[in-house]
Amino acid sequence: MNWIFLVASTVPTMLRAVPGDPALHIPDGFLNLPISLLGWILTAILLAVAVRRTEGEFSERQIPLMGVMAAFIFAAQMINFPVAGGTSGHLLGGALAAISLGPWAGMLVMASVVGVQGLLFQDGGLVVMGANILNMGLLTALIGYGLYRGVLGQSRGVRLAVAGVAAWLSVMAGALGTSLQLWLSGTARLDVVMPAMLGVHALIGIGEALITVAALAFILRTRPDLLAGTAEARAGRGWVVAGLAAALVVVLLSPFASANPDGLERVAMDLGFIGQGADAPYQILPDYAVPFLGETALSTVVAGAAGALIVAAVAVVIMRMLRRSASPA
Amino acid sequence: MSIHVNAFDRFRAGESLIHRLDPRIKVVVTVLFIVSNVLLPDGAWLAFALAWGVILLTGVVADVGVGYTFKRSFVALPFALAAVTAIFAIPGRPLASVHLGPWDLVATDAGLIRFVSIVIRSWLSVQMAILLTATTQFPDLMHALRHLRMPRLLVAIVSFMYRYLFVLSDEAMRLLRAREARSARLTEGDGGGSILWRAKIAGNMAGQLFLRSYERSDRIYNAMLARGYTGQHLTLNPHEMRNCDWLIGALAVMLTVFLQVVGRL
Structure with missing residues (x-):
């Protein structure tokens, strides 16, 4: 069934006015309410921290910079190169944004890109926008920057190679997040959606990696001052740990889940998070007349998605807070 | 040849009741409507139909033309492929079985209903979002989000x-x-x-x-x-909640409650 997703990710570029990877822009209706809310909560926490960090650290000069850079990512997603048989490689940009602008600024920029794509072009839904921002903006920036930060002192070749790996992994993380959310919402079967999404994005990710590396090499050649300034000043070891943790989750979970989806499902059930996986959320819903869910449903699913992605995302937040409270302000 | 704002921006200039509503209320009502769609149970056909009726009616009142939202409503359709597997995911009366490589897929009636419902929910939600963008200028939308506590x-x-x-x-x-x-x-x-x-x-x-x-x-x-930039984007539009804004808001809340009740009958 992989070919279906191949078609899904290439044909729509002709139907759509907007560039970008359609397979990751989840429309409204495809995620249930608890998962949508969870996406918004995680996104809101990370963005709130990003806003605080950015406001404290930068002058108002950063506002036009980040605004224009968000427009840049949007426009850069139009740049493609033909691969074969009518398909083309293009850029998602999360890793590039985080590496070139710093992690928090990168997250704000990517959130703006995904937000405008949803609001202005209906490319991705509104209620599910939190999940979309998480998948395409925050996870990508976390992995992209975290890995790159780890080799900051190394030679140019090593940095570019790691940036490429990080870009590939960031796309995989987005695909992994999307398939898990679809599965937890009862929209798709894990054993089909996961290998299909990851399989296609393993290819899409190569395009992402190549463009990201070439773009960074170009910037390093022409304006090395831009990259030197951003990367050093902005963050410490916490990013490396968080980025590596998230990358590790992608590397370990993807093959496991693809080869043995029943295993993941059984683990999920054994731990008692998501009752019967797919069915639980929708079976609970009809009992609630008020369009809001009881604590139980929400907390069940919170625990369910707690799998790996959240741990990584929350780890950053906590680490940042610990760091701040530890340092005499 | 260059891209012009009109080629990109989905705003349709107009003076209708919907255009003149406070952007805050439009954002809130749109989100409310989409949440309501998401909460409708599988196979709530009557409620789905009524919700579409609401969209068409709003489109007429907003004077964007009945076909406008319909024409653009298929942008999210390719994503439906991701939900195809729902047909095989839900236990129910088996309809057909497919052997496809490593997968042994059994289509069930409940699965089919789930799939169609997901696609309809998404299709309705996209149309509402299109209406919001078509009747609200983007700077006004941003102003509304600022009022709604976006940083x-x-x-x-x-x-x-x-x-x-x-x-x-x-x-x-x-x-x-x-x-x-x-x-x-x-x-x-x-x-x-x-x-x-x-x-x-x-x-x-x-x-x-x-x-x-x-x-x-x-x-x-x-x-x-x-x-002389001060960090604020200014707008000439007043952005005050008037009585008719509150009225429309209350109406929308009642409507979504009604849709939920119909969907669960």
Whole structure:
């Protein structure tokens, strides 16, 4: 069934006015309410921290910079190169944004890109926008920057190679997040959606990696001052740990889940998070007349998605807070 | 040939009741409506039909034409492929079974109903979002989000992004056109070197666009300083909640409750 997703990710570029990877822009209706809310909560926490960090650290000069850079990512997603048989490689940009602008600024920029794509072009839904921002903006920036930060002192070749790996992994993380959310919402079967999404994005990710590396090499050649300034000043070891943790989750979970989806499902059930996986959320819903869910449903699913992605995302937040409270302000 | 704002922006100028509503209430009602769609149970056909009726009616009142939302409502349809597997995911009366490579798929009636419901929910939600964008100018939308407690910084970034979206997309189109003019047969066949070479050129273009954008943002900032920028985007539209805004809001809440009740009968 992989070919279906191949078609899904290439044909729509002709139907759509907007560039970008359609397979990751989840429309409204495809995620249930608890998962949508969870996406918004995680996104809101990370963005709130990003806003605080950015406001404290930068002058108002950063506002036009980040605004224009968000427009840049949007426009850069139009740049493609033909691969074969009518398909083309293009850029998602999360890793590039985080590496070139710093992690928090990168997250704000990517959130703006995904937000405008949803609001202005209906490319991705509104209620599910939190999940979309998480998948395409925050996870990508976390992995992209975290890995790159780890080799900051190394030679140019090593940095570019790691940036490429990080870009590939960031796309995989987005695909992994999307398939898990679809599965937890009862929209798709894990054993089909996961290998299909990851399989296609393993290819899409190569395009992402190549463009990201070439773009960074170009910037390093022409304006090395831009990259030197951003990367050093902005963050410490916490990013490396968080980025590596998230990358590790992608590397370990993807093959496991693809080869043995029943295993993941059984683990999920054994731990008692998501009752019967797919069915639980929708079976609970009809009992609630008020369009809001009881604590139980929400907390069940919170625990369910707690799998790996959240741990990584929350780890950053906590680490940042610990760091701040530890340092005499 | 360059992209113009009208080619990109989905706003349809008008003076209708919907256009004149406070953008805050439009945002809230849109989100409420989408949440209501998401909460409707599988196979609530009557409620789905009523919800579509609401959209069509709103489209008529907003004077954007009945066909407008319908025409553009299929943007999210390709994603439906991701939900196809729902047909095989839900236990129920088996309809057919497919053997496909490693997968042993049994289609069930409940699964089929789930799939169709997901697609309809998404289709309805997209139409509501289209209506919001069609009747609200983007700067007003941003103003509304600021009033709804979106962080000032984020609103400022998105507002800037919106202003330069067209400029930088133009820039990207120019780069693409320049490449097309210089490397023959790029769209068909392997014109222009190996895949790696092509990827590198695309990366160089992205890097080039990055630098142009970066330098542009410097100029913009200087220009803003010269004109007395204070960190706020101003609008001439008043943005006050009037009685008719509250009325429409209350009406929308009652309507969604009604849809939920109908959906559960």
